[in-house]
Amino acid sequence: MSNTNLITHLRHVGFAMPQLEEQRAFYSKEWGLTEVAEKDGVHYFAAEGSPEPYVIRLRKDDKKRADVISFGTATRENVDALAKQLKQDGVQLIHEPRELSAPGGGYGVRLFDLDGRVVEVSADVAPREYRDLEPGESIPARLSHCVINSPNPQATVDWYEKCLGFQVVETLHIHGNTLMWFMRCSHPQHHVLAVGNGPHVAMHHVSFDMRGIDEFLRGVGRLQRDGKELIWGPGRHQTGDNAYGYFQDAAGNTVEYTAGMSQLGDSWTATEGDLSDPAVLDVWGTSNAWGENVMRSHFNTPDEGLFVAPPL
Structure with a gap:
């Protein structure tokens, strides 16, 4: 398959860190995101002007790390084809394409990139209701x-x-x-x-x-x-x-x-x-x-x- 047009956008980034409560306060009260869900210890934050169910996810851990970088693709077929090609190329999959349980659901595959980061590629994620920001609103769109x-x-x-x-x-x-x-x-x-x-x-x-x-x-x-x-x-x-x-x-x-x-x-x-x-x-x-x-x-x-x- 040709991957040239595979990725459509950046969906979200996940962080883990010891100081979870301080991070939650920063992203909601200071940075201007909206905490929209919590599930199994993971907290999800949306941007008011974005249809993505969340753009940041936070999880408490003894170590500081980037948990995941998630990209969107257009179709489930793209996810399946990507997973097949990655395995042929020797890329280590974390999990095969499957239904996702985070807010918005969807269908995705996770893998390690060359440096060991966790990368997710997903499709069919349900959009959230969002709004056009008003003039002067100093929060992320x-x-x-x-x-x-x-x-x-x-x-x-x-x-x-x-x-x-x-x-x-x-x-x-x-x-x-x-x-x-x-x-x-x-x-x-x-x-x-x-x-x-x-x-x-x-x-x-x-x-x-x-x-x-x-x-x-x-x-x-x-x-x-x-x-x-x-x-x-x-x-x-x-x-x-x-x-x-x-x-x-x-x-x-x-x-x-x-x-x-x-x-x-x-x-x-x-x-x-x-x-x-x-x-x-x-x-x-x-x-x-x-x-x-x-x-x-x-x-x-x-x-x-x-x-x-x-x-x-």
């Missing part, structure tokens, strides 16, 4: 994208291209080294996944779309007024043309408010960016400097759950 770190980034990029059909649309370089690969799926959004060149396997950041630039700035300002450290921003990346403001959740994972990401048409050409040009990082020139504090936050701590399936 939907999940935008996630970025992962790998100490073997080119191999990880190659794996996502071959196994899940992602395509590299842009790379960022500095002094001859490639630091980031941005990858699209069948959705026209510039990227839904990126791979960073990092010292260890970890989540780089998870990004949430705001209604617009005004709501983005209101959200960044709201969190700062509440005493949350703005790690980097507010600015606007040349790559993807999206606004950025980075914070940390209660477990130390970096999360981003964003808005305005560019959309790709049917005809596009992969590009490169040189990070020695400050406009590549921030075309507005309004952000604080990209330095050690930002890099430390984006490197995160090593994922403690590699090649270990979560209990749920």
Whole structure:
């Protein structure tokens, strides 16, 4: 099968951590998501402007880890065909295609990626009722994208291209080294996944779309007024043309408010960016400097759950 148009979007990201209650409070009371369900110790959070049943799931664990990265595909037949192809390619499945029991149900397969992350691909998930956000509402409308770190980034990029059909649309370089690969799926959004060149396997950041630039700035300002450290921003990346403001959740994972990401048409050409040009990082020139504090936050701590399936 051809995987080029297999993945339609990013559905949700799951985190596990010791400080569950602090995380629940952060994502609901501060970040602006809505806790919609709890089942068997897993808490599910939706974005008000998204039809996805949930965009973040949280679970208590003694170790800090990214539990799952979930992507959507169009049909159950895609899930079955993907599972068959992955097994032929020697990819380790966590479970075969089956009915899913999380909010929204659906039909999906779970597997380990090259670095040992848990990846889920699902179809036929029932949408939730959602609403159009009002002007000025400074809460996430939907999940935008996630970025992962790998100490073997080119191999990880190659794996996502071959196994899940992602395509590299842009790379960022500095002094001859490639630091980031941005990858699209069948959705026209510039990227839904990126791979960073990092010292260890970890989540780089998870990004949430705001209604617009005004709501983005209101959200960044709201969190700062509440005493949350703005790690980097507010600015606007040349790559993807999206606004950025980075914070940390209660477990130390970096999360981003964003808005305005560019959309790709049917005809596009992969590009490169040189990070020695400050406009590549921030075309507005309004952000604080990209330095050690930002890099430390984006490197995160090593994922403690590699090649270990979560209990749920």
